[in-house]
Amino acid sequence: MAAVKRDPVIRVTAMPADTNAYGDIFGGWLLSLMDSGAGLLAARHSRGRAVTIALDGMKFHLPVKVGDEVSVYAEMKRVGRSSMSIGIEAWRRHRTEDEEVKVTEATFTFVAIDDAGRPRPIDQESEQE
Numbered sequence: 001m002a003a004v005k006r007d008p009v010i011r012v013t014a015m016p017a018d019t020n021a022y023g024d025i026f027g028g029w030l031l032s033l034m035d036s037g038a039g040l041l042a043a044r045h046s047r048g049r050a051v052t053i054a055l056d057g058m059k060f061h062l063p064v065k066v067g068d069e070v071s072v073y074a075e076m077k078r079v080g081r082s083s084m085s086i087g088i089e090a091w092r093r094h095r096t097e098d099e100e101v102k103v104t105e106a107t108f109t110f111v112a113i114d115d116a117g118r119p120r121p122i123d124q125e126s127e128q129e
Ligand SMILES: CC(C)(COP(=O)(O)OP(=O)(O)OC[C@H]1O[C@@H](n2cnc3c(N)ncnc32)[C@H](O)[C@@H]1OP(=O)(O)O)[C@@H](O)C(=O)NCCC(=O)NCCS
Pocket: 051, 052, 053, 054, 079, 080, 081, 082, 083, 084, 109, 111, 113, 117, 118, 119
């Protein structure tokens, strides 16, 4: 995924409230951002409610520091009957520098659901990405 050439689905500044006991950014905060970013793409693609059913291949390559800009990039990898496999990467940029560095990646699987919470078919004709 050529993240630097794509628009992020989420971009935020890592803040002191997001740190772990050691002063670095808490992995759970990053994971939450990635889940939210994948959720945005899943909802848009399926034109409705979609929920996380699985998370695979999560890897934290590097720490994130307070004040870093964090960008989340999402890429639709596969669309099934009701499920979507979405590649997610999080990149950090020191707030005074230009270079972006990949810090985490994972594949999220979302399922489109109806009002009753049951899987619903995704309209293959209206795929957005
Ligand atoms: C999403 C949910 C409604 C799916 O119900 P289900 O009975 O498991 O659905 P199915 O077995 O029919 O599978 C639905 C789709 O998910 C896929 N799927 C099921 N388990 C999967 C897994 N572990 N990994 C990847 N895909 C999976 C199936 O292959 C199927 O895909 P397809 O329709 O594209 O062929 C149900 O599992 C659920 O409500 N889970 C909780 C979701 C949630 O609350 N997430 C937030 C967590 S806080």
